[in-house]
Amino acid sequence: MIYFNNVTKKYCNDVALEDINISITQGEFVAIVGHSGAGKTTLTKLILAEEYPTDGSVFFQSTDIHKLSSRDLTQFRRKIGVVFQDFRLLPNRTAYENIAFAMEAIGKQNREIKEDVPHVLELVDLTSKASHFPHQLSGGEKQRLAIARAIITQPEIIIADEPTGNLDPINTSDVVNLLKKINDLGTTVIITTHNRNVVDQIKKRVITLEKGRIVRDDKDGKYML
Numbered sequence: 001m002i003y004f005n006n007v008t009k010k011y012c013n014d015v016a017l018e019d020i021n022i023s024i025t026q027g028e029f030v031a032i033v034g035h036s037g038a039g040k041t042t043l044t045k046l047i048l049a050e051e052y053p054t055d056g057s058v059f060f061q062s063t064d065i066h067k068l069s070s071r072d073l074t075q076f077r078r079k080i081g082v083v084f085q086d087f088r089l090l091p092n093r094t095a096y097e098n099i100a101f102a103m104e105a106i107g108k109q110n111r112e113i114k115e116d117v118p119h120v121l122e123l124v125d126l127t128s129k130a131s132h133f134p135h136q137l138s139g140g141e142k143q144r145l146a147i148a149r150a151i152i153t154q155p156e157i158i159i160a161d162e163p164t165g166n167l168d169p170i171n172t173s174d175v176v177n178l179l180k181k182i183n184d185l186g187t188t189v190i191i192t193t194h195n196r197n198v199v200d201q202i203k204k205r206v207i208t209l210e211k212g213r214i215v216r217d218d219k220d221g222k223y224m225l
């Protein structure tokens with residue numbers, strides 16, 4: 001589904017990723033792990049075409065992501081739901097409205113919004129918080145809401161960049177379980193983390209980066225740094 005083909009990314013002359021070869025298949029759950037500065041975020045930005053490789057190519061199926069026209073890139077990005085460490089919710093909108101907004105943005109009709117938002121709120125266990133604003137939610141609830149917003153458009157892939165970075169262990173565990181549940185429902189999930197407990201809880205494929213290079217790629221891996 002996603003292929004990195006001999007990808008190197010340099011910022012000026014600093015190498016962020018070097019000669020990366022990865023193949024991620026549909027339905028996989030992949031954890032990208034490594035210390036700060038290892039290149040995890042750069043890798044996710046390359047998939048979203050927010051950054052361009054210095055060398056090599058990144059493919060989605062048979063399409064070179066970085067050769068897409070801007071219109072096709074917009075279409076391509078709709079296949080991906082993104083979750084950030086700092087949630088990036090709209091502060092002046094309720095939980096319900098935050099999710100509805102993501103649907104409005106891609107032109108969904110009111111009827112669909114009214115039908116789908118309650119389902120997704122239920123999936124992330126936030127039905128009782130539908131009318132709360134982000135500042136009235138705990139960190140874990142905010143992240144579950146951000147995940148709800150990411151999946152409401154039924155993307156093929158979820159990319160979660162350090163989604164548990166701001167959470168305590170209990171909320172971390174809830175968020176990891178939710179991502180696993182979404183993966184079980186068929187969505188490919190790519191998560192970056194430097195949290196050993198997260199990786200040990202996921203028990204799925206682990207790709208370990210060290211100074212921009214892949215040093216391990218383990219099916220059902222453990223955190224080995």
Ligand code: ADP
Binds near residue numbers: 039041
């Ligand atoms: P991680 O997500 O694992 O912490 P990053 O992908 O953010 O790592 O960074 C990898 C390397 O690339 C680091 O050395 C970082 O300083 C560098 N880097 C990341 N983004 C930029 C940028 N926009 N400009 C220059 N250097 C960058």
